[in-house]
Amino acid sequence: MGSSVSYREEEGVIAVLERGTVSASDFESAIDAIARLNRETGCSRVFVDARDQRSLTDGLDAYDRAVHAAGRLASTGIRVCILVADRLVNGHRFFETVSRNRGLLTQVFDDEAAAWEWLHDGK
Secondary structure (H helix, E strand, O other): OEEEEEEEOOOOEEEEEEEEOOOHHHHHHHHHHHHHHHHHHOOOEEEEEEEEEOOOOOHHHHHHHHHHHHHHHHHHOOEEEEEEOHHHHHHHHHHHHHHHHOOOEEEEEOOHHHHHHHHHHOO
């Protein structure tokens, strides 16, 4: 199914919707789109809705994706919140840790209100 990326001016976010299985190619394209929208709009808040994601990639793939995302986005000041289904929270924590260790402020949530609050409060 993949990822779709758009700028939502009324919400002040770059929105990413992940559905089904997201291939490495889809993920890299989404990161490129986020970087482009950041340059074009100046928006530094990214809201990833991954609640419809079927499963996680394996640990090595999650590591590679986190390294790629941080490499492209860490210097931009972007904040990324990832909203996931409760059953996938722990698996996404590895991605969160690897990307944070490389300078990309990322936080995983299973509660939508908490995700929006974190994204807009700057904490």
